[in-house]
Amino acid sequence: MDKTRPDTVAAPRRFPLREVVLFAALLLAVLGVYAVMGAAYSTRMLVEAACYAILALGLTIQWGYAGQFNAGVMGFVALGGFCAMTFSVPVNEAFWGSELPGELGRVLLTMVAAALVVFGATRLDRLGVPKALRTLIAVVLAMVLYLVVINALRDVTDQIEARAGFIGGLGLPVGVGWIVGGALAGGVGYFIGRVCLGLRSDYLAIATLGIAEIIKAFLKNSDWLTRGTATVSPLPWPVPAPAEVGFTLARALYLSVTAVMIAVIFFLLTRAYYAPWGRMIRAIRDNEVSAAAMGKDINRRRLEIFVLGCILMGIGGAALASFNSLFDPQGYLPLNHTFLVLVMVILGGPGNNLGTLFGAVTVYIIWIMSGPIALYLMELAVTLGQASFGWEAPTNLDSRALQARVFVIGLLITLVLRFAPKGLLPEKVIHHG
């Protein structure tokens, strides 16, 4: 057995030079941002970076630990944000005081009953009905009942929108919303995983991309649930709000909350990675067939890790929405909430939690800073252009410079894949024996 594979075998207990250098550079960059942009702005950036780090940890266990390419992070982030909103926003008396909750409940019960009837119809073959007939009955029944339920729901939701605006929140502590956000994202992830995880990775990417868009479309158009494009704000914070203690201190407090969350998640994930469970996950990733031959339940483990990643994304999304103090379903963009997280993971090093944290903060700084830098460059070009040959520049430079971020993220993805395919802090593969 040759052991000379310097690219994959980590020398035992060497001084972590690479990590120290990279994190020192990152610290310098953060200090640089503080010096240039001021404390309040930079602290906000760090809090957002911390929320993104939770998302990135979620993706790194899906993509890094298990090799599942989830291109729908945005959907789970939006679900988390939705829960954070629903649970923390004050109760809407106009809705709860009327008879509308009862009617909504009745429609929801009808929905459950219809689902049960359709499910029953799919089992008719057990009673001796031919399979083709059963499928026909089930499909027709599903279509008819669907139309009935959707029309009833439309009536009630129109009433809610007209009379109460939206159903409002539950007025519970913020933390409850975060936990339920994680649970909801995990639950949705479970159903998606049941359907899609048997597919090969390309299909999974396409499917999750679509699911994220569907979740967004639902949240955006369900005005009775989320106020849709009218957005809900302000969302309460788990720490004293900026109005009470000032921007910098309030954000610093929020940062400490997210930092504690990251520390806990990081600790648990690292334990899991080195535990027999983590070894099994990696074995499945590296060679599915031999892992199956060793008696591992591949589909179950894949589902487990997918749901776990989705839960983290839900929690991160909830923390992000609470911090922005705004729930705007339209503000969830594949670029900001899927691809940004993807770059964080592949730049930092998939499967390496420390690398993922490094990637999250680094990429977020690049992301935030590329807008102003592009604007500066464009203004420079315009000044030069006007001075030398009277070029008349378009007026909306600000919004265009913002688009430079899209390009920068795309460029980062391709550069990383080309020159550092394992990330800046590659996963340390341990070879036993």
Place this chain on the structure above:
Amino acid sequence: MNELVFFLNNVVIAGSVTGSIYAIGAVGVTLVFSIMRFAHFAHADIMTFGAFMVMLLATAFPTAGAAIGVPAALVLLPVAMALTAALAVGIDRAFYKPLRAHGVKPIVMVIASLGVTLMLQGLIRLFSGTGGQSLYVDDRKEIFRLTLPLEGVRVPVVITEPQLYLFVLTIACVVGLHLFLSRSRLGKAMRAMSDNPDLAQASGINTHTIVAVTWVIAGGLAAIAGTLLSLDVTFKPDLSFFLLLPIFAAAIVGGVGHPFGAIAGGFVVGFAETLAVFNWGVLLRPFRDSLPEWLAGAGNLAFVGTEYKIVVPFFILVAILVWRPTGIFKGKVI
């Protein structure tokens, strides 16, 4: 009868329009997959790029089409196709070829194509702004209203000029593609490589040429689809995310690797979308008097609202992946 004409306008014509565009797009995706074995996510952005090129050219030469009476955009389309094809080949050289040479997994190529998507999107938005613009720079969009010579029909069948061009060009593309793949040497070589790359290489087919030709065809078709879509509605830089899912659904429904399956899949997805958002209550209206109260009173019998259109291709995609992963024409499984 008015209801039937309404159906014709809203389902048959609208479905054929979206179907044609999805079909041309899906052909590109399926060709790239059959030669290079990865799902090319940047395809929708190459379509946008083609439309953007047409827009730039049409702004520069607004009177190019006046002499023969067609919009400038259509006359300049071949130039834009050449530019887009060059871009596609260039992207392959710069980003995909090095990865292929490394022999990476297909999913890594997918991520690389996502990177390319974002770069293209960023560049297009940087230069065009984020708003929508019409491709009819100096020309007027003709709208034909055909009144059916039947009694009691008041609603005309509405079809616009770009839609007619779209149907003509789609048929031309399909016939051209068929002749190319079945008759020409290069087309046969492409099919050979799609079946078995190693064997194709061993029998003396220059695989690099085939890859380049594939990108040229995919880029050219993408430019056509993007331009015709933008002619029909408007040019928007963020067109691509709404196209990506239907196009992949179409390619998979038709069986990945089958160009003609992709065309069929495109129409399946296009018609499914329009049928799902169509309000079936309209068709019941003539029989209002003879129907039971609860059915006649039902206001909106559309399956999904227009705002949930994106659910339809996704539903088709999942259904086909679960029940028949090879697609209707027995394609490869990605």
